[in-house]
Amino acid sequence: MAMVIGCVFPKPEWENVESDHEPTLNVFGLISLDEETISFVDVHRTLTLDEQASSTWGIDFESEYIVKDASVKIFDGSKQFSFTFMPWEGEYEKNDRRSYQNRYYDTTGTFIPKPNMLYQLSVTTEKWGILTGEVVTPNIPTINEKAFPDTIRAKIPYTMKFDLGGEVYGKISTRVIDGYYCGIEFSRIVSPGTTEWTTPPNDCLESERWQGVLLEGDSLEIILRTMDDQYYEYIIKESAGGFVDFLTGSGGIARSIGVEGGYGVFGAIAADRIYRPLIP
């Protein structure tokens, strides 16, 4: 009447993973028409399985991925601009400029990108080869300030009207300046052709005790960013896709969008923003 169950588990051993992968360039180039964002190029490479990435989040430690000795040039059809590598200086600077450390960018102040223009990228390295890319910048979007409420009430939805400036994707995001208030910050992607959008209801729960307190003078920054298709495909869609495995972590087949000779993306963005007083 009884059943006895026994089992003996085998003990698998760890083994080195062999691969004949040859490292190649992996680049993120961004042409920015947003006055608060500098155009830059990240020149990285892939690693073999014997090489360690020193950090998973880029610049907090010296990363083996970063290529520091590349020649990076941007050509706008009439003039060529050389981008210079800004090394990691070991500490944060004012205005959060760490975002531009370990990156290549224009240090001369002469590179001022224009809307609806073709830009060509060239990255040359000794060890990892040459990568090229092209992107057409989007037009600068506009938020219709006249149709925008003078004041934002934190718990009341509001409607904004805008012009994306062409058949491109947009992203609307908000940020409380130097503060926090529960349920008011968000970002939302809008499709090409969209001209109006109403914010969702503030669904912050009562139990969220850390709702923050609005003080007189607090304001909300509303940013409307547009992007070219290459940027949208790589940055927006890729962030939701790719290969995610609960055992192996995240991984995937590296993609090349707008670049040749390696992996990565060459994209462009533009933005408009307005500020409004924020009250409870």
Next chain:
Amino acid sequence: MNVFIKDSYKGAATNQDGYYVITDIPKGEYEVIASIIGFKMVTQKVTLGESENIRLDFRLNAAVLAGEEVNVSAERIKFQKMVEPSRVTLGMREINAAPAFIEADLFRTIQLLPGVQTLNDFSSALYVRGSTPDQNLILLDGITIYNPYHIGGLFSTFNTDAIKEANFHAGGFPARYGGRMGAILNVISKEGNTEKFEGKTNISLLSAKGVIEGPLPKWKNMKGSWMLAGRKTYFDTFFNLMLKIGGENEFKFPYYFYDYQGKINLDFGDNHRLTYSRFFGDDVLSNKWEDSGDEYFSDSREAKGKFDWRWGNHTNSLTWRWIANPNLILKTFLASSRFRFHIDINNESWYAIEEAGEIFKSYDGYFFDVYDVVSDQSLETELTWIVSDAHTITTGAQIKNVNFDLGMEFKVATFDTTISTKPLEMKSKTGEQSIYFQDRWQMSNKISTQIGGRLSRYSLHDKINIEPRLGLKYFVRDDVAIKLNWGRYYQYLTIANPQDESFRFIDIWMGIPKEYKAPSSDHFILGLEYISDTDIIYRIEVYYKSFDHLLTLKEGSPFEENDQLRFNPINEFYDTDAVASGLEILIKKTTGKYKGWIGYTFAKTEWYTKTDGWYPPKYDRTHTINVVGDWQWTQAIHASTAISFSSGNPFTPILGRYETWQETGRGWWQQSKFLVGEKNSGRYPAYFRWDVGLTKSFKSSWFGPGEYYFQFMNVTNHINNLFYIYQTNNDLLSNNHGKVQRKAFPMFPLLFTFGVRYDF
């Protein structure tokens, strides 16, 4: 069952209702023999007059000891009559004889046949000649079973004690079957005993199962039989008891399953039979919790919640069979089948917070539901005209309405606000109407044909699909035949599960959406069969299958809806093409002291999507050898073994590391990832498993005859990879410091089980 005339090759195989016709017999005296694997052979003497029709009913008793049954000529009759290729019939004894994990399982036995591949040891799902399990039509007494598994595929739904036989068509199946393009498994449940009440039980610490059967009371010209079988696991109860004894009483084992099935046959006179069949099964994974106490932000808190997940099948069918005359049979069938899963998770919390002498009360509630309900109603009618012993025409019509209700609901509530959203709501009502025609004709001693076709219409597509089915059999000699088969098959439903998942608890069924084409497949099969003087079957078959418009889920891919980017993983698919080809060898011996089969499969399956190109699916195994043996050692001791050796399954290898850039509120940051190679371009090491079973029968004075059984799974404790686990070696003292390493996560370890069965 096979019925044949002694000392001749005249005979017939019964249909699934047990009906048979033998025609063109001259007047005289004959001995008519009925036999089926696992039952004692029965012989009846009969005297036949000129042009006389005689009805001969047989009742067979199970052979208590293997080897008692005599099955010679049965295989030969099948060899002569069957035109369709790739068909294997498994009897109750064959299913129960193979070594099993905990208990005998129909699907586990079928997995050992050539052409059938497995994903891993934890899954009993059938991957047949490049087809995925959702492309198989699984029938229980003619009713479609949508999710024929328990515990996410560890066991099949079918209680082997309640099965009479199972017919498995790996491909090239005849016109009466439609709506799927992979394989057919037609499970016929046991008829009740028409003479006496009897039963069988099997009790263990993990589960109990039993079957009882008996005759219906006779009244006027009505008679009949009934059968009821059921099983339930109670390892949850056992486990919880062990925890209690051990002093641990917080955790409760949250899972059990149960199923029962019944069948009633009622004969009105000689020519009318009503059959009612029912199946009900559920898996339940459920847990509740309650909590109270102080929290860092509140003065008191009470919370309660539950996780409740149920999934299972529920079927009913009513069949009326009318033998209009001995050569004309009309069968009408009304059935309903429902598969549903429902995940219900909720958590509610009440807070009390004291601030400045005032007490503020607060409440949060989270409610999450995911469900999929498939509701199938079918009406079928079939007319069989037995023109002669060599010629049978079958025609019929089927109407099937299937409703799919797939959804997800999320609700958040506070004292004064409730926000609910349905991120997924897919309801569809689909219908399939089809008519079919099938003509099996033994044109001469050399040539038999089975020609037929099917016209089918799917309600969401404004189109009638034509599905020709052609079979040809050529006898090179009396004992050697060549079979050729071609057929086209359409399918009108699919599953929305990720294609690469290693564990699948449930299938998410949905009708083929209007905007997608119906998947279809062409089967080409060429076979050579030889039956030896001792009725050993030797079969070689080669096949080629092409698939068009398969739907494979875009996992995690975003799509736009109402100007918003959503990440719904359910209703976006890649249009996928596929091809499968292979060679199979089967040598099968069904009689004598030693029984079993040796199967070899060479198989190559490739899928094509725009994103990945051509790649082998995860279940593809190039070479597979299965040896299944069944040995009646002594009258009381019976031994069995199953050896499976195959190429490893494909996996996607890791080649290196790379980074992707992501946008955050403060800039762009990199995330390090593994760089992977082409999809499924690597292979795990070869798979090997050797299972052994031993059964000793005895007679008990309390219950009746019984058996002890011992089962050893994976006796060599071979490591078969389910998947790899990866790590970066961080041991500074190791020579491999900094290197990426992997380790196999194994499938079944060496397992030993023991149990007792009783008949009464």
